[in-house]
Amino acid sequence: xxxxQKLFDNFLYEATKEYYFLYGTTPNFSVKDIKFSADxxxxxxxxxxxxxxxxxxxxxxxxxxxxxxxENNEKxxxxxxPKYFESQIEENIFIASFLKSEKNSLVTERTVELVxxxxxxxxxISPAFVSKTQPSSWYVDFGGGNTYKAxxxxxxxxxxxxxxxxxxxxxxxxxxxxxxxxxxxxxxRDYTAFEIAFSNExxxxxxxxETVEHKVKSDFSGNWAFSASQSGQKTLTFTTxxxxxxxxxxxxxxxxxxxxxxxxLIDHGWVKTGMFSWSWRLKRFEASVSPTITIKPLLxxxxxxxxxxxxxxxxxxxxxxxxxFSISFVPVWLQFEFTVNAEVYVKFSAGVSFNVSTNYSHYAxxxxxxxxxxxxxxxxxNASYSGxxxxxxxxxxxxxxxxxLPFTLSAYIYSVxxxxxxxxxxxxxxxxxxxSNRLDAKLTGGLTLSGGVQMAGWLKAFCDNLPSVEYNIxxxxxxxxxxxxxx
Amino acid sequence: xxxxxxxxxxxxxxxALFATQYTRTITEKIEVYDNGLEIITRQEKICQSSTQIxxxx
Numbered sequence: 001x002x003x004x005q006k007l008f009d010n011f012l013y014e015a016t017k018e019y020y021f022l023y024g025t026t027p028n029f030s031v032k033d034i035k036f037s038a039d040x041x042x043x044x045x046x047x048x049x050x051x052x053x054x055x056x057x058x059x060x061x062x063x064x065x066x067x068x069x070x071e072n073n074e075k076x077x078x079x080x081x082p083k084y085f086e087s088q089i090e091e092n093i094f095i096a097s098f099l100k101s102e103k104n105s106l107v108t109e110r111t112v113e114l115v116x117x118x119x120x121x122x123x124x125i126s127p128a129f130v131s132k133t134q135p136s137s138w139y140v141d142f143g144g145g146n147t148y149k150a151x152x153x154x155x156x157x158x159x160x161x162x163x164x165x166x167x168x169x170x171x172x173x174x175x176x177x178x179x180x181x182x183x184x185x186x187x188x189r190d191y192t193a194f195e196i197a198f199s200n201e202x203x204x205x206x207x208x209x210e211t212v213e214h215k216v217k218s219d220f221s222g223n224w225a226f227s228a229s230q231s232g233q234k235t236l237t238f239t240t241x242x243x244x245x246x247x248x249x250x251x252x253x254x255x256x257x258x259x260x261x262x263x264x265l266i267d268h269g270w271v272k273t274g275m276f277s278w279s280w281r282l283k284r285f286e287a288s289v290s291p292t293i294t295i296k297p298l299l300x301x302x303x304x305x306x307x308x309x310x311x312x313x314x315x316x317x318x319x320x321x322x323x324x325f326s327i328s329f330v331p332v333w334l335q336f337e338f339t340v341n342a343e344v345y346v347k348f349s350a351g352v353s354f355n356v357s358t359n360y361s362h363y364a365x366x367x368x369x370x371x372x373x374x375x376x377x378x379x380x381x382n383a384s385y386s387g388x389x390x391x392x393x394x395x396x397x398x399x400x401x402x403x404x405l406p407f408t409l410s411a412y413i414y415s416v417x418x419x420x421x422x423x424x425x426x427x428x429x430x431x432x433x434x435x436s437n438r439l440d441a442k443l444t445g446g447l448t449l450s451g452g453v454q455m456a457g458w459l460k461a462f463c464d465n466l467p468s469v470e471y472n473i474x475x476x477x478x479x480x481x482x483x484x485x486x487x
Numbered sequence: 488x489x490x491x492x493x494x495x496x497x498x499x500x501x502x503a504l505f506a507t508q509y510t511r512t513i514t515e516k517i518e519v520y521d522n523g524l525e526i527i528t529r530q531e532k533i534c535q536s537s538t539q540i541x542x543x544x
Contacts, residue, residue: 019527027527042533050525053517065519103506110513117521158519202521209523329531 007324013215014326015046020214021084022067022192025052028212052211054203062123063203065114066195069128071211077129079220082278085185086268089175089280089458090224091328092146093266095167096457098414102144102170110165114158120200125154128193130276135194140187143173143180144461150192161192171461181280182273189276222270223284227263228323228411230336260291260336262411262419266459269372282462283372287419287453290365291409297427298357299403303348312343335415343404350397356429356443358388358480366421366451366473370463379473381449388443388480393431396439396487402428412454421451422470427480439485446477510534 008031016026027048035045055064068084070077095106116122125135140148150163174180269283317340322333364381393399403426410420425447434440452470455463512532519525 040534043530045528045530048527048529050517050527051523053525054519054523099509104508105506106509106511108511108513110515112515112517114517114519116519119521158517200521207521207523 011326014328017087017214017216018328019050020216021080021087023050023053024066024069024071025050025211026214051209054208056205056208057197060197062197062199064195064197066128068131068189068193069195072129076217077276080217081189081276082222082268082270083216083220085188085278085280086222086224087328088188089268090266091330092142092167092172093458094327094330094332094413096169097417097459098457099167099169100416100456102168105145105166105168108163108165110163112161112163114196116158116198117200117203119202120157120198122154122158122196122198124197125152125159125194126197127190128195131190131193133190133193138187138191140184140191142175142184144168144170146170146172148188148191152192152194159196163192169457171465172458175280176461178271178279178281182277185278185280223265223267225263225265226325227261228334229259229261230320230323231259260289260409260411262334262336263288264418281372282370285370285459285463286367288365288367289409289411289419289421289451291421292363293361293407293423295360295362295405295425296357297360297403297405297425298355299344299401299427299429300355301346301401302353303346304351306349308347310343310345312341314341316340332413334418335412337408337410337412337415339408341406343406345400345402347400348397349399350395352393352395352397352399354391354393356390356427358427358443358445359386360384360425360445360447362423362425362447364421364423364449366419368419368451368453375464377451377471377473379451381474383447383476385445385478385480390429390441390443390481390483392485393439393441396433397431398433399429399431402426410454417454417456417459419451419453421449424448434484437487439487441483441485442479443481444477445480446475448472449474
């Protein structure tokens with residue numbers, strides 16, 4: 001229930017923010033005002049109540065509805081315009097990630113119809129705020145085929161605004177270029193910025209409602225940040241064997257528990273180039289992933305002859321329920337995924353059976369940062385082991401066996417892009433015949449850690465166009481146990 | 488053999504040309520009443536993806 005409320009609050013904040021930027025007031029709605037239907041087409045209908053949409057122009061004795069007027073307040077517009085640009089860029093970053101490739105696109109057709117009260121007389125439609133664009137058509141070209149297009153038509157009762165927005169997974173080259181981004185942002189600032197003036201004898205200026213401010217009005221942090229965590233447990237036994245002449249059974253039992261945290265940050269860099277004019281660049285992108293894992297690899301070997309072989313198997317993929325959040329009206333989901341494979345190398349000089357095991361605990365926190373020119377990472381990690389055991393082999397024989405359990409832990413937006421970590425714990429048992437009645441046994445273990453970020457869409461283009469980045473971070477190796485057996 | 492090769496070339500060509508276009512339709516009606524109340528009804532439809540041949544260069 002709390003999670004649902006949090007989800008709805010996030011949606012309400014994001015959805016109403018868009019209207020606040022457009023009309024300078026915040027609509028309101030509850031869960032009851034949303035209706036969904038899903039057949040071949042998914043349809044969502046929201047009914048919102050709005051106050052303060054209409055203002056009164058005393059000088060000209062008429063009523064006004066304005067889009068992107070920013071309360072005609074220069075100081076406020078200076079603060080709100082970058083927030084408006086950020087919301088548009090962030091929305092498109094997530095849409096482009098979903099699309100995966102520049103070949104794919106999302107076309108949004110938006111029709112806005114305004115119906116004035118009965119008896120209204122439409123007097124004028126004029127540009128709003130600093131816009132000089134005649135309010136009939138607008139065009140924004142982000143580059144790479146990413147465009148916004150709009151047309152306005154007067155009607156008897158008000159107006160109809162038709163917008164076509166095309167976003168694909170390719171690079172928005174005009175936005176990425178420092179100089180041309182000024183033009184892109186100016187056209188985005190003026191895009192559908194107009195006001196409509198009308199008169200109505202029945203309407204009383206005193207009866208008009210007041211505008212409702214949005215929290216974004218006092219949030220000028222200049223970045224978008226998100227963090228989430230999830231935990232789960234998985235136990236699995238994997239058995240593999242070879243046949244027919246020589247038989248080996250390698251049972252690798254692993255018990256894992258996982259707690260994972262992820263955070264993402266998009267930091268916008270603004271350079272003021274003039275009055276209500278900016279140049280844009282991605283100042284910083286950060287992705288971090290911090291899992292805590294306990295794992296118990298165990299090998300139970302039973303072989304009836306001499307053998308040298310590598311056995312491998314995909315163990316499992318664990319995908320807990322996704323975490324949802326909204327960017328404007330765009331639903332975004334974050335999918336945690338935990339994939340484990342196993343590989344066992346065995347080399348036996350004679351038939352023998354025994355088992356080995358240990359407990360590993362591992363914590364790592366990896367942060368990957370793109371600062372506008374290069375990628376960096378910072379890492380903190382810790383690993384420990386306990387309770388290693390080595391049972392007495394049934395025969396005095398030279399043996400080498402190694403179990404590797406490579407993990408991939410990822411936190412991907414739309415299952416496409418995001419931070420990931422690869423962890424490969426391993427366990428190696430070796431015996432050597434030292435004298436006629438003595439067998440030396442040694443158990444070694446360790447792990448390797450690497451990690452990075454998988455990129456897609458606009459964000460991939462902003463971050464040096466790297467498809468992904470992966471760093472080798474840590475290699476740890478130790479002798480877990482050493483003993484001798486007498487026969 | 489040549490026919491098989493042509494088939495592979497055709498498959499590769501189609502793979503390069505086909506693109507998925509997702510469509511989203513938003514219809515918004517803003518009704519203004521003379522008592523100072525305003526209602527926005529927003530309907531959003533997301534259709535199934537359609538595959539089309541593009542002429543991207």
